[in-house]
Amino acid sequence: MSAVSPALSHVPREFADVIRAHMADLTEEMIREIQASVPEYSRPGDEEYVRAVRRAVEEALRHFLVRVAGNGASKGRLLEVYRAIGKGEANEGRPLDSLQAALRICARVAWRRLAVESETLNLSRQRMCEVGEAILVYLDEIAAAAAEGYAEAQIKVAGERESRRRRLLDLLVSDPPADSRAVEDMARAVRWTVPRTIAGVALAARSPGVAARPALPPDLLSDLDRSDPCLILPDPEGPGRARALDVALRDWVVVLGPPVPVHEAVHSLRLAREALTLARRGVLACDQVIRCADHLSTMIIFRDEALIRIMRRVRLAPLRALRPAQRDRIAETLLAWLQSGNANEVAARLHIHPQTVRYRLRQATELFSDQLKAPDDRFELEIALRARALAAQAVQH
Template identity: 85%
Template sequence: MSAFPASAPSHVPREFADVIRDHLADLAEEMIAEIQASVPEYARPGDEKYVRAVRRAVEEALRLFLGRTAENGSGKGRLLEVYRAIGKGEANEGRPLDSLQAALRICARVAWRRLALESERLNLSHRRMSEVGEAILVYLDEIAAAAAEGYAGAQIKVAGELELRRRRLLDLVVADPPADPRAVEDLARAVRWTVPKTVAGVALAARSPGAGARPALPPDVLSDLDRSDPCLVVPDPDGPGRAGILDVAVRDWVVALGPPAPVHEAAQSLRLAREALTLARRGVLAGDGVIRCADHLSTLIIFKDEALIRVMRRVRLAPLGALRPAQRDRIAETLLAWLQCGYNANEVAARLHVHPQTVRYRLRQATELFGDQLKAPNDRFELEIALRARALSAQASPR
């Protein structure tokens, strides 16, 4: 809307309209020359089609300005329609609104300069000069506001279409089976996304209903937080400066980062991230920071087939069944630590914060219980998996 009072003249004094009409071609040339010299975005001397478009826009502006005399301001609707379309075109061309506004100011300045040159010949009074100047400013304000409205509308539309395309690209990247690489490359080119060498899928879950504020992420991160299973695709996750880009999200979201993978394996990376997210929500994995699947691969393997793990626990941990619950827990904890610490009782004692003699006593009990299982490497491996699964499950239960 105009920033000037309602009493400001909406028509152009006839004397000045006659000056513009007589010098329309010269004024248009002068305005175009100054616009191209002062606004880099409009300087395309070798593009004849573009120069003609600029010329049409300038001549249309002058004709509509002249219409203020003949129609006494009644052509305002047409004026605003034209400049909304111009603003929309600028947005679609990707030029900043400042460039258009600068061009409009240049046109107003050239028009006023022409008036100053002709004022003495026309014998215009100071009052008449003021009316012309105010008419120019009111006109400039109206068309600038209309152009800004068209520009904003186009930006919203373009942003919406771009976001839809980026979401479609995300769907293609994480498709299983993988999408045609040519389709990915074509859509990536359309949204100006450089296809990276590696990507990582990211699974997210809001920490509480309605509490998931959208994190500020780099523009090359593909995201869709509105779907039932929110996810991201992070390009080159191991690249310089990439390690902390998800840290901004962990306050409101539980975030699981899948392992780096080639683009055609993005679905697998996202699948692992979702599995890690599920384990975090169960309490198996800590979810207070970014959960990096690469740091929890063994846990993901253990919980990949829980039915199989239950069978392994029944078979390998059967000797613990004869013990009281508290004693069972102590023996299982000590035996797992011993297997993980390379069979070093002193390290086990330091890890569990007990005396080495206590560790040795418990290990003698474990040897009596498990016997040959502690001798064969394959049996020890399965026993460690079973004990690890038991410990992780116990960790999750209270949560």
């Protein structure tokens, strides 16, 4: 590898001498123009920051001179300096465009100095073009190094920020609940506005191993890498919130827990996970976002399945005397009637003739006459019939 790039080898040593002689003036001129043209660098009252800008300009000029002199050993040092500068820009939250604009200004000032000194140095037009090209090549080298450092810092900053966001999610769903001050401090650290209400969201990939990484709204906290992936959705009752989940998470089964105050997030997520288990069993349909708030009675029924099995045996004992197909017809019709109380509505729901409904209801009344009188008995009978229907749905799934 040559000690100096071909473009820099064309720079006359006399021009390097001019830069060396006017180093202080060139540095001041470049700093003034940078501060005047790039708002992000306009901090005349910040002495530490002005020193940082001055160091970047002086390093660029000094290493340019060293490179022109043929000392290639300085290239690695220069690139490290500008990688560090790029990292600093990312950590400060400034766009890379600002740094690139500042470097272009430095090149423009250097070119102006070349134009002023060209006659004294007796430079031909060809030579002028070669020097201009050398300046641009050098500019590209340090800009590329700065961009590399910028990208590295962005990855690190993004990783740290994501780690803090996951920590915030853990605090929100911890049991017992974390201290509210710890939640507020972590929320400030990641610039997350603590909402009035939130909802836990439980997830499962529809096809394990092939679920796409979703593009989620920035205010939504997520951890998709844990064994039980989950989200925290702020303001879950806001317009379009559930729909946004449905669009972003097409490859996932999504269960939205009930809206709760922030300190009850763990309960919302727990219910979402319980509903997700029911969805996996086929008890709840999962073709779109499942809202726990729409299935609370179903979740209650399946909360203690041993108790429900006993209730079914006790309340549905009269059905055991029937043939399986007849048993299903009577149970289906009686449940629909208990839920609506109207034979015509039952007929419409089950897509059968009203007369057929009345016939089945007469049979049901004979079988369950002692359970259709008291409200409590009717309530338990409806629960038992609904549990039977849901269990049959899960078996079919």
